[in-house]
Amino acid sequence: METRKIYIKNTLSGKKEEFKPLVEGKVGMYVCGPTVYGEPHLGHARSAVTFDIVFRYLKFLGYKVRYVRNITDVGHLEDELNGQGEDKIAKKARLEQLEPMEVAQHYTNLYREMMARLNILPPSIEPTASGHIVEQIDMIEKILANGFAYESDGSVYLDVAKYAEKYQYGKLSGRVLEDLLHGSRALEGQEQKKHPADFALWKKAEAGHIMQWRSPWGMGFPGWHIECSAMSIKYLGLPFDIHGGGMDLKFPHHEAEIAQSHAAFDCAPVRYWMHNNMMTLDGQKMAKSKGNFISLSQMFSGDHPLLEKSYNPVTIRFLVLQAHYGSTIDFSNKALQSAEVASGKLLKGLKLIDDLTADEVVNTETDLSAQILSTCERCYEKMDDDFNTPETIAALFELLRLAQILKHNKGTISKEALSTLQATYRGFLTDVLGIIDESSSQDELLPEVMEILMEVRKQAREQKQFAFSDHIRDRLAAIGIQVKDEKEKATYEFDRN
Numbered sequence: 001m002e003t004r005k006i007y008i009k010n011t012l013s014g015k016k017e018e019f020k021p022l023v024e025g026k027v028g029m030y031v032c033g034p035t036v037y038g039e040p041h042l043g044h045a046r047s048a049v050t051f052d053i054v055f056r057y058l059k060f061l062g063y064k065v066r067y068v069r070n071i072t073d074v075g076h077l078e079d080e081l082n083g084q085g086e087d088k089i090a091k092k093a094r095l096e097q098l099e100p101m102e103v104a105q106h107y108t109n110l111y112r113e114m115m116a117r118l119n120i121l122p123p124s125i126e127p128t129a130s131g132h133i134v135e136q137i138d139m140i141e142k143i144l145a146n147g148f149a150y151e152s153d154g155s156v157y158l159d160v161a162k163y164a165e166k167y168q169y170g171k172l173s174g175r176v177l178e179d180l181l182h183g184s185r186a187l188e189g190q191e192q193k194k195h196p197a198d199f200a201l202w203k204k205a206e207a208g209h210i211m212q213w214r215s216p217w218g219m220g221f222p223g224w225h226i227e228c229s230a231m232s233i234k235y236l237g238l239p240f241d242i243h244g245g246g247m248d249l250k251f252p253h254h255e256a257e258i259a260q261s262h263a264a265f266d267c268a269p270v271r272y273w274m275h276n277n278m279m280t281l282d283g284q285k286m287a288k289s290k291g292n293f294i295s296l297s298q299m300f301s302g303d304h305p306l307l308e309k310s311y312n313p314v315t316i317r318f319l320v321l322q323a324h325y326g327s328t329i330d331f332s333n334k335a336l337q338s339a340e341v342a343s344g345k346l347l348k349g350l351k352l353i354d355d356l357t358a359d360e361v362v363n364t365e366t367d368l369s370a371q372i373l374s375t376c377e378r379c380y381e382k383m384d385d386d387f388n389t390p391e392t393i394a395a396l397f398e399l400l401r402l403a404q405i406l407k408h409n410k411g412t413i414s415k416e417a418l419s420t421l422q423a424t425y426r427g428f429l430t431d432v433l434g435i436i437d438e439s440s441s442q443d444e445l446l447p448e449v450m451e452i453l454m455e456v457r458k459q460a461r462e463q464k465q466f467a468f469s470d471h472i473r474d475r476l477a478a479i480g481i482q483v484k485d486e487k488e489k490a491t492y493e494f495d496r497n
Helices: 042-060 088-096 100-117 129-145 160-164 177-183 224-236 247-265 296-301 313-321 333-354 367-384 389-407 415-432 438-462 466-478
Strands: 007-010 015-018 026-031 064-069 077-079 084-087 149-152 155-158 199-204 220-222 240-246 270-276 279-281 481-485 490-494
Touching: 007 270, 026 042, 026 224, 042 064, 042 100, 042 240, 042 270, 042 279, 042 296, 042 313, 042 415, 064 224, 084 088, 088 100, 100 296, 129 149, 129 155, 129 199, 129 220, 129 224, 129 247, 155 247, 160 177, 160 247, 199 224, 199 247, 220 224, 224 240, 224 247, 240 247, 247 270, 296 313, 313 333, 313 389, 333 389, 333 415, 367 389, 367 415, 389 415, 438 466, 438 481, 438 490, 466 481
Parallel strands: 026 064, 026 240, 240 270
Antiparallel strands: 007 015, 077 084, 149 155, 155 199, 199 220, 481 490
């Protein structure tokens, strides 16, 4: 493993700090994933790409990373700040006349599909909130036993004022406790709380509520905040190295996670907090709840009034990487088109650099070699500096410029410099930044996809599901792929006519 000093802007301290994992060579990272009640949009892409880069770079350096990104499929209420309103997934299920888990599964599948198209690596573990009810109840019982929570008419709340007698509440978000205790507006259901700032660990399920579980306090469902605490601790231990998420989650969600960990285990949950900034539209956060979002499927199809054309996943990914994760990105077609051109230039540069040779080396200590080696090192330095992707991209463009000088026989290069140039350019562009030629990647995957389909058809035929088997064959025929059921196995060929 390559030993380098990495610096991370820790939201908790507000400063860049040298990253030192708890266990040498290993990293535990938890990132808040989506609430699956609607189509993934550009805002989801911002967070997912940000932490995909962290995951990729740490792995690139040789760290063994356990990356946990959750799926919220229960407990996320419409009024996030006050923990009031209808469950977002339950509401969608009611409107669509579906089972809540049907809604959650559909949008989970869609989210994974869109993330794959953006070349975002799947996490090591992807737990669901509904699959960890036992762990959440156990943690709530610990908080109650320690005196930092109270039960009220079947619901359980964390007592923020009691908590603040021992711990600081608001240190991540900078919120002032006195303002929180006295500044919240009166809402229906708030009479159950001792203080307006108290937040739900467990909510009583009212009559007709369709998502509920049995608990020591009656039928109900978990609060949104306890879910991430329980899942992160289960898979990463306490404390763990990195917790990531959008800047909008600092309060109340991440502040609540810190409080829950202290209240249950007398321990801070996380050593390094990282928050990506927002994708905005006319200066406003892009979000489903605001109705000002563009879904990723709309981006790929161009089917949205604000889009001048369709944009491929590489362009979307590159747009995100052109800004540091801590700064905002305001949507515009101009920015997207610039990203499309820039990513295309870097991808074309791959072949140019791969084709360079050092057969005619005149001087192994040329200035050009030194420039190339220095610029290669700069790629590492910029990523070491709080994962600075725009500066890393600038270094790749400089490497491409130097390679073009070589291509036109205007300089010579040492074999060491050439080897470093080729490995660094490809490594950072494809492995670290995840920028790949989408068309070639799809072509390479096609044989594997076809083998999967052939296996599905085989199993269907063995189970006498002939209609399903024929359906697959007919759909493939419609796009020019002819399937033949031979005696030993099914084969396929492309219809070139």
